[in-house]
Amino acid sequence: MFPRRRDGGARTTPFERWGGQPFFDSLVERFYEGVAEDPLLRHLYPDDLSGSKRHLALFLAQFWGGPEIYNEERGHPRLRLRHAPFPIGPAESEAWLRHMTAAVGESGLSDGDARDLLDYLAGAARSLVNAPG
Numbered sequence: 734m735f736p737r738r739r740d741g742g743a744r745t746t747p748f749e750r751w752g753g754q755p756f757f758d759s760l761v762e763r764f765y766e767g768v769a770e771d772p773l774l775r776h777l778y779p780d781d782l783s784g785s786k787r788h789l790a791l792f793l794a795q796f797w798g799g800p801e802i803y804n805e806e807r808g809h810p811r812l813r814l815r816h817a818p819f820p821i822g823p824a825e826s827e828a829w830l831r832h833m834t835a836a837v838g839e840s841g842l843s844d845g846d847a848r849d850l851l852d853y854l855a856g857a858a859r860s861l862v863n864a865p866g
């Protein structure tokens with residue numbers, strides 16, 4: 734027996750309800766516009782951001798119920814391990830989340846969905862701090 738769902742039993746995923754891969758692609762595009770202008774973060778990323786964009790968009794899509802393309806292309810996420818080469822202190826984590834908050838704010842999600850997405854991103858950003866401030 735499936736539990737009753739808020740969507741009335743249609744059993745859709747956030748990935749489907751929010752607009753599929755194009756939703757995550759444009760979210761990540763807006764996020765990286767902020768990163769590109771941020772001296773605290775920009776130097777951590779490669780000159781060409783296209784791979785970084787693709788990986789983050791596929792990861793987020795997969796996390797919210799989309800196809801497991803990230804895992805097929807990149808293997809298990811292991812985010813702590815993958816971020817270990819980059820010194821991420823509280824300031825970098827907060828800057829990252831600030832750009833995501835702005836991007837989510839412009840995404841057109843309902844307040845409740847935006848809160849769910851940002852709660853997850855905030856927890857993930859905190860969990861990836863690996864350096865003192």
Ligand code: HEM
Binds near residue numbers: 779786812859
């Ligand atoms: C806390 C602040 C964060 C910083 C400073 C940061 C920085 C970075 C950097 C520099 C890369 C490498 C980009 C590249 O090699 O192209 C990266 C990759 C990535 N980050 Fe973050 N990140 C942060 C938080 C997060 C969070 C919260 C998530 C998930 C919710 C995330 C998901 C990813 C993914 C999926 C990749 C690609 C991994 C791969 O397949 O190589 N990051 N991040």
